Amino acid sequence: MLRIITERTEARAELRRICDRTHDERVVHKEATVREVIQAVQRQGDRALLHYTSEFDGQTLKPEELRVSGSELDAAYQQVSKELLDAIRLAKVQVEAFHRQRVPKSWVQFGENEVVLGKRYTPVDRAGLYVPGGRAAYPSTVLMNAIPAKVAGVPRIVMCTPPGPDKTLNPAVLVAAQEAGVTEIYRVGGAQAIAALAYGTPTIPNVHVITGPGNIYVTLAKKLVYGTVGIDSLAGPSEVLVIADSQANPVHVAADLLAQAEHDPLAAAILITPDGNLAKQVVAEVENQLAEHPRRTLTEKAIAHYGVAIVVESLEVAAELSNEFAPEHLELEIAEPWDLLPQIRHAGAIFLGNSTPEAVGDYLAGPNHTLPTSGAARYASALSVEVFMKHSSLIQYSPKALQKVAGAIEVLAQAEGLPSHAESVRLRRENL
Amino acid sequence: MLRIITERTEARAELRRICDRTHDERVVHKEATVREVIQAVQRQGDRALLHYTSEFDGQTLKPEELRVSGSELDAAYQQVSKELLDAIRLAKVQVEAFHRQRVPKSWVQFGENEVVLGKRYTPVDRAGLYVPGGRAAYPSTVLMNAIPAKVAGVPRIVMCTPPGPDKTLNPAVLVAAQEAGVTEIYRVGGAQAIAALAYGTPTIPNVHVITGPGNIYVTLAKKLVYGTVGIDSLAGPSEVLVIADSQANPVHVAADLLAQAEHDPLAAAILITPDGNLAKQVVAEVENQLAEHPRRTLTEKAIAHYGVAIVVESLEVAAELSNEFAPEHLELEIAEPWDLLPQIRHAGAIFLGNSTPEAVGDYLAGPNHTLPTSGAARYASALSVEVFMKHSSLIQYSPKALQKVAGAIEVLAQAEGLPSHAESVRLRRENL
Known part of the structure; x- marks a missing residue:
C-alpha cells in the first residue's frame, strides 16, 4: 500500500529515509569477506574462481569451461525468438546513435605566442563488463554497458556473468553481448569476477575499467579495486520519482511506479503531486495492478517500505523536494514539463510528458540506463562513452x-x- | 645515484616495482583508524574536528577559529610579495583560459520522429577542496583545484587545510584561494577534514565532490567516503618519465628528474633513452646538482629508491616501456616529439620538446597539474571541469x-x- 503524506516535514524525513535505505552497518562485515575473495583470486588465480563458483553459485566448472565457447555463443541465437532479436537490434541501433553524439575529440591549439596546448583522447585498452545473473540477467544491461565501450573505441571488451543451473547462461544476454561487440565472455560472477577483471588470472585478462551493476558483494568489490582500475559507479537499488499534476493518468502513473518497484524489494517509487485527488487514485490503482502482478510479493514489499505519495502545494515545491532526493529517474507527467525543467537541479534521467514512461529509457530511447542512485545524481551522471576514454594534456613551449x-x-x-x-x-x- | 639498466627484462621488472611502490599491506590497518575518525566526525561534528586537530596537528582551536576570518584573509595579501602575487595571477589567468575550453554544454535534439533527446549539464551545488599543510602547502594546488570548480559554475567552493604552528596558514595559499574564487576556508586537515566535507558539521557544510591531494590518511578517507560524495581520484606520489635522445641536454634532463624527486621520498624519476652516453651524462649531472641541493636528503632518497635510467635500442621501445608504466608526467626531449606521439597510449600529461620542462605545466601552462599516478593514466585523466559537473539525460516521446x-x-x-x-x-x- 502506497502511503500518502501531506505534511512537509514528514515528507522530507521520509524522502531522507528512503534515500539512505542502503546505508547499513552490516556492510563492514561483508567487506571482510569480499577482501578475502579478492586476495584469494590474486594469489590462486583461476583455482579461486572455480572454488567460489562452486561455493556461491553451486556450479562445478572445469577450468576450460570458464570461457564461454563459440558454439555456445552460436547456439544462443537459436534460443531467442525473432521478435526478441529484432528488439535487441533496434535497441542497439538507438543506444549506439545516442552515444555517438558528442564523443570527446582530441584537439590542439597553436597559440600566437609559440605555445601549443591540447588534449588527446584515447580509449582504454581493455574494459570489463559485469552482468549479474539470476533475477537481474538482463540483455538491456549488456547493451547499455558494452555499447559506450565500443563507441569509445575500446579494442577488447571482456564480460563476466555467473552461471545459472547446469552452468547455463541466459541466451538473450549472450545474443546482446555479441550484437553489442563484446569480445569474450567468462562464466564467473560475484566479487571473484571483479577481482579477476581487476588483477587478471591465467584465463581472464585484467582490464582497466570495470562497469556494470551487481549485488552488494559486487559493489563492495568494485569499491575495493577502485584505484587499481577505474569503475563506473557504486550502484544501489533503483528508484523513480514521478511529479504529476491533475492532467496525469493515474493508471499510467501507477504502472510507472510499479515498473520500478518490481525490480527489487529495495526499489523506491515516489509520487509527488499538487493534486490530492490524483494521489488517492494512484494509490487505488497501484493496489489494483498489484492484485494480479506476477511478481507480487517482491513488488508489494518495495511499495510498502519505499513507496510514498506526497501531496504538495505546487509544482515548485515538488521540484524542490525532488532536488533534495536527487532521483535516479524523474518523470514529469505534467502539462508543461519543459517549463519545470529549469527548476530541476539533480536527476539521473528526466522523462518529459505523459507518453514517456521510464521503460522507454530503460530499453531503447538511446540514453544510458546506468544511472546514479541513492542521491548520487547530486554529483554523478549516466554511464557514458567518457568512462571508457581518458585524455592526456599536451604542452609544448x-x-x-x-x-x-x-x-x-x-x-x-x-x-x-x-x-x-x-x-x-x-x-x-x-x-x- | 641514478642506476643505469640496459637489459630489457630487468627494466620491465624495475618499472613494475616502481609503479607498485605504494601498494602496501599496512594500508589495511590505517584504514581502521580512518574509519574511526570518520565515524567520530559523523557523531560529534565540530567537537571531533577540534579533538583530532589537537591530536594530529598539535593545535588547540576554539570552535569559532575553525573558519578562517575575513581579517586573516585580508592580512595574507600583506604577507606575499608583489612578484608572487603577480605570478599567482598569471597562473590563474592561464589555467582559467585552458579550462574554459570545451566546457560541456547542454544540448537537445528534436528528432524527425517526434522524439526529443538531450543532455543537460549542471554544476554541483557545493565542492570541497582539500589542501595539504606542511611540506606540500602549495598555492598552485589551490589554483589547480579551485579554478575548474569555478569554471564549472559551482556556486560554493569550500576549502579545508590543516593549521601550522600557532594555528597559522600559508599566506600564499590563502591568497591563491581568494584569487581563484574559493568561498570559505576551514582550518582543519587529515581524514577529519574529508569526513567533515562528506557529511557536514554544524560549522562546515557537506559538499558533493571532494578534490585535492593529501597523505595516505586523506587518500583512504576519500576512498571510504566515495559513493556518499564524488571524488577526483586517489592520488599517489608523483612521478616523471623522460624519453630523451642524443640531442637532449643532460643538464636539463637531470634538473627535470630532480624536480620530480624533490617532492617526496616516494617520488619516481625515470629516464629512457636510446643513447647510453646521454644516460651516463645524466647520472653524473644528477649527482652534480644533488651536491648543493637544499632538499638533498629527501631528494637523494627518492633517486636512490625510485630513480632509474634505462637504455633501449630505439625510441619505439622507449614508447612501449612508457606505455607499460603509464606515467603521470611524460617528457619527450627528443628531436621530433610529435612523431612519437601516436605511439604514446597512456600518460597524464605530455611535455613536448626540450623547452617544456614539467615545471611549466605544474604552475602556469594551463592544463591541470592534478594527474593520474601509479599507472592510473591507463584509465584516468587530469582533473577537469567535468568533475564538478553532472548531466541529466532528457527524453520525451x-x-x-x-x-x-x-x-x-x-x-x-x-x-x-x-x-x-x-x-x-x-x-x-x-x-x-
Whole structure:
C-alpha cells in the first residue's frame, strides 16, 4: 500500500529515509569477506574462481569451461525468438546513435605566442563488463554497458556473468553481448569476477575499467579495486520519482511506479503531486495492478517500505523536494514539463510528458540506463562513452615562450620551496 | 645515484616495482583508524574536528577559529610579495583560459520522429577542496583545484587545510584561494577534514565532490567516503618519465628528474633513452646538482629508491616501456616529439620538446597539474571541469513515437520478466 503524506516535514524525513535505505552497518562485515575473495583470486588465480563458483553459485566448472565457447555463443541465437532479436537490434541501433553524439575529440591549439596546448583522447585498452545473473540477467544491461565501450573505441571488451543451473547462461544476454561487440565472455560472477577483471588470472585478462551493476558483494568489490582500475559507479537499488499534476493518468502513473518497484524489494517509487485527488487514485490503482502482478510479493514489499505519495502545494515545491532526493529517474507527467525543467537541479534521467514512461529509457530511447542512485545524481551522471576514454594534456613551449614565463615559474617554485623546479627553468633560460 | 639498466627484462621488472611502490599491506590497518575518525566526525561534528586537530596537528582551536576570518584573509595579501602575487595571477589567468575550453554544454535534439533527446549539464551545488599543510602547502594546488570548480559554475567552493604552528596558514595559499574564487576556508586537515566535507558539521557544510591531494590518511578517507560524495581520484606520489635522445641536454634532463624527486621520498624519476652516453651524462649531472641541493636528503632518497635510467635500442621501445608504466608526467626531449606521439597510449600529461620542462605545466601552462599516478593514466585523466559537473539525460516521446516502439519494449520487458515495464507501455498504447 502506497502511503500518502501531506505534511512537509514528514515528507522530507521520509524522502531522507528512503534515500539512505542502503546505508547499513552490516556492510563492514561483508567487506571482510569480499577482501578475502579478492586476495584469494590474486594469489590462486583461476583455482579461486572455480572454488567460489562452486561455493556461491553451486556450479562445478572445469577450468576450460570458464570461457564461454563459440558454439555456445552460436547456439544462443537459436534460443531467442525473432521478435526478441529484432528488439535487441533496434535497441542497439538507438543506444549506439545516442552515444555517438558528442564523443570527446582530441584537439590542439597553436597559440600566437609559440605555445601549443591540447588534449588527446584515447580509449582504454581493455574494459570489463559485469552482468549479474539470476533475477537481474538482463540483455538491456549488456547493451547499455558494452555499447559506450565500443563507441569509445575500446579494442577488447571482456564480460563476466555467473552461471545459472547446469552452468547455463541466459541466451538473450549472450545474443546482446555479441550484437553489442563484446569480445569474450567468462562464466564467473560475484566479487571473484571483479577481482579477476581487476588483477587478471591465467584465463581472464585484467582490464582497466570495470562497469556494470551487481549485488552488494559486487559493489563492495568494485569499491575495493577502485584505484587499481577505474569503475563506473557504486550502484544501489533503483528508484523513480514521478511529479504529476491533475492532467496525469493515474493508471499510467501507477504502472510507472510499479515498473520500478518490481525490480527489487529495495526499489523506491515516489509520487509527488499538487493534486490530492490524483494521489488517492494512484494509490487505488497501484493496489489494483498489484492484485494480479506476477511478481507480487517482491513488488508489494518495495511499495510498502519505499513507496510514498506526497501531496504538495505546487509544482515548485515538488521540484524542490525532488532536488533534495536527487532521483535516479524523474518523470514529469505534467502539462508543461519543459517549463519545470529549469527548476530541476539533480536527476539521473528526466522523462518529459505523459507518453514517456521510464521503460522507454530503460530499453531503447538511446540514453544510458546506468544511472546514479541513492542521491548520487547530486554529483554523478549516466554511464557514458567518457568512462571508457581518458585524455592526456599536451604542452609544448618554444625557447622564447619559456623565456617569457620563466620569471613567474621561478617565483612560484621558490615560494613552494622546490629549488629544482626553479632550476629546470633557470638552466634553460641561461642557455638562450 | 641514478642506476643505469640496459637489459630489457630487468627494466620491465624495475618499472613494475616502481609503479607498485605504494601498494602496501599496512594500508589495511590505517584504514581502521580512518574509519574511526570518520565515524567520530559523523557523531560529534565540530567537537571531533577540534579533538583530532589537537591530536594530529598539535593545535588547540576554539570552535569559532575553525573558519578562517575575513581579517586573516585580508592580512595574507600583506604577507606575499608583489612578484608572487603577480605570478599567482598569471597562473590563474592561464589555467582559467585552458579550462574554459570545451566546457560541456547542454544540448537537445528534436528528432524527425517526434522524439526529443538531450543532455543537460549542471554544476554541483557545493565542492570541497582539500589542501595539504606542511611540506606540500602549495598555492598552485589551490589554483589547480579551485579554478575548474569555478569554471564549472559551482556556486560554493569550500576549502579545508590543516593549521601550522600557532594555528597559522600559508599566506600564499590563502591568497591563491581568494584569487581563484574559493568561498570559505576551514582550518582543519587529515581524514577529519574529508569526513567533515562528506557529511557536514554544524560549522562546515557537506559538499558533493571532494578534490585535492593529501597523505595516505586523506587518500583512504576519500576512498571510504566515495559513493556518499564524488571524488577526483586517489592520488599517489608523483612521478616523471623522460624519453630523451642524443640531442637532449643532460643538464636539463637531470634538473627535470630532480624536480620530480624533490617532492617526496616516494617520488619516481625515470629516464629512457636510446643513447647510453646521454644516460651516463645524466647520472653524473644528477649527482652534480644533488651536491648543493637544499632538499638533498629527501631528494637523494627518492633517486636512490625510485630513480632509474634505462637504455633501449630505439625510441619505439622507449614508447612501449612508457606505455607499460603509464606515467603521470611524460617528457619527450627528443628531436621530433610529435612523431612519437601516436605511439604514446597512456600518460597524464605530455611535455613536448626540450623547452617544456614539467615545471611549466605544474604552475602556469594551463592544463591541470592534478594527474593520474601509479599507472592510473591507463584509465584516468587530469582533473577537469567535468568533475564538478553532472548531466541529466532528457527524453520525451510523443504518443505516436511511443506507439512505434511499444512492441519492441514489450518484447524486451517480457524477456526480462518485468511485467509492469511492459504494462506501462501497453496501457498507454491502448489509450491512443
